Amino acid sequence: MRIIKGLALGAILGTLGASATLAEEFPEKPIRFVTPYPPGGSHSLHAGIITTVAEAYFGQPMISVIRAGGGGVVAAAELAQGDADGYSVLFGDPTINSLRPQVEDLPYDIDAFVPVARINYSPAVFVAAADAPFDDLDGMIAYAKENPDKLIYSSDNKNGFTYVAFEMLKLKTGTQMKGIEFGGGGPAIAQVLGGNTMAYAGAPSVVGDHIEAGTLKAICATDLERWEKLPDVPTCQEAGVDIVWHFWRGVLARAGTPEDRVQMMSDAFGKLVEDEGFLRLINTINSRVGYLDAEAFGELLAREQKDLKELYDAIGG
């Protein structure tokens, strides 16, 4: 009798335990937050801040892992082959999650990841060298039309953020300009500052001070509305060319991760981005919050992937 009672109790407890496992016990060990780029860039800086404040919202520590290589592809490929348990998440961006798996032969597919949450985004701001022979978008287009392939601009990497911004501009305006890939945003902006190239497109946090200091001329920003810290810079739509291109930073998990876990993390990131310490740090690094939950982020991704596919079909890249 005692044994049966014991078993019954055990069964009840066991059931309770099982239901708790499903709903609450994730995460029961630390989550790896994988940054696919080298330390020091804006990605690893954001990752450092996110993982510092995450424990309070996840109930487990979040470990920042830097796994650089192949322009982000190494980390993405590795995660795509890992376990779909939610214990490793990718700190992704549009190039490694929307563009490159579509247009390059990579060891992972475009649908290898499911969206968890977007943390924020920034547009690209087209800028010209201080001594460039044009001051605004109309002037730039006119110059490029009169001098095909003579407008040399600084690009980052093939299929990189700046690369795509200029491909959009060239396609929408029917111009020919010559891009040189300098292998990253740092060297690319150095070349336009030195007057070795004529134009560049980069994040507001990078080009903002140069615009204010007059060392670069602002052309337009690839957003739907003006950037709050650069109120004098028109959007590209206002300046006459319909380009919207966002560099988002977002968290993705391997496809096949249980939905409740994705939802749990999506909600946790939603609370994390309102954390006081998080906001203070994100402000100090001149960034901001643009949170989207898993569903809204998913819609954005689908739209972006379709747009980029059309762009590359049109340019034959």
Next chain:
Amino acid sequence: MLDLIAQGLALVMTPLSIGAAVLGLAAGIVVGALPGLTATMAVAVLSPFTFFLDATIGIPFLLGIYKGAIYGGSIPAIVINTPGTAAAAATALDGHELARKGQGRRALEMSLYASVIADMLATMVLIFVAAPLATVALKFSSPEFTMLFLFSLTMVSAVSGDSLTKGLISTALGIGLAIIGLEPMTGQMRYTFGMPDLMGGISLIPLLIGMFALSEILLQAERGAPAIDAVGQQRNERGASWLDVKGSMRTILRSSGVGVVLGALPGLGAEISCWISYGLARRGSKKPEEFGKGSIEGVAAAEAGNNAVCPAALIPMLVFGIPGDTITAVLLGAFMAQGLLPGPLLFTKSGDIVYGLFVLLILTNILLLIFGYFAIRHLRKITLVPSGILYPLVTVMCFAGAYAVNSSIFDLVIMVCGGFAGYLMRKTDVPIPPLVIAVLLAPGLESALRQSLVFSDNSLSIFVSRPISGAIVLLLVTVLSWMAFQTLRKRARARTAEE
């Protein structure tokens, strides 16, 4: 400017700031001295901890680590011939030879003095001419970088061993390894055989640890006895004398100049500067035949060359917000997290913090001198540790360090293969540094060359028609002809002696 310096002084001359700097220096020297742990890694790992600290504590701490680690790299290079970083490889050439002759303390002290003097000079350049120098540095574009890369590769091939042919073989092997991975301009895969691990290329740090440290350990294991009979020597070993420093002053000045110019160029760093400095010092020395066989001047050249880069690398970072190398990239992140936003408006927006930073740079340098002087006395004793304990410990550090870079098992494979390859190279007298430096520089050389050709519509004339690029070509040709002349003269002399 004076009042800004006063404000800067007031900001950082507090016990807490100085304490943080000392702590950082100590941690940095340890990290730098351990093979496999790099300055970049130390700053990257520790910078999140400074997010919640006050800037006057966090920044001195990080600067301390930075400087300590760069200096610390020279200690194992001299003492046990296992450079902790690529930048310390040139120091090992002469430093370890000196240690084997029982002059380890002299080499260590020379390395410290040369580092501190070069660092001080470069800091002065940073304080007084940062903005104009940065503007000049921006005029360097792809053609100039192509020639600088070529110049560095030539130097390292020519000066790191006895035979130019073997140096060139080593360089060629390194370039071959560097081709593996994503191609820099169009992102095509090269020699990756579909393996994701190879897409990022052969990781430099695991390869470096294997080639420099593991191969030395293998060699020691084979010998069975320590290379240096340390116990007998340590008693009355003399340090670097005033004459040593005075005799090398010209070299230190020249190396500091090289280091400042290269450091101010975004993308080039200490690894290049130490070799160009070393090569130029050998060319300018009264006793070039001593180089590679225990020249105190060689130690001074290499160390002044790599340390002058540190303050100079802050120039593009502070003035334009463009990091000069990987470690300044990490520092840039840490500075931003402290609310210090490097860029064109930094000096106007937060002048007091900038000058506080300058004061800190000088302060950490003085502290390094004091700290290093006392540390050397004890660090030399590393060689007293029985090889049976020391080398297994270093081996563990090698594995840990190689894994820590990218958290990748494949990197351990690279490290071990590098170790055995390095062992074979040491056995056949093929110098290792050209291979490692070529792996480091070849991607940059390829990108710069191809960028230049896009600029010029595939015309090679761009390399001589631009003034700065043309000047570097001229310098390269001069140095090469001087070397050829030396070799011919040596041969002629040998022939006369035979007859």
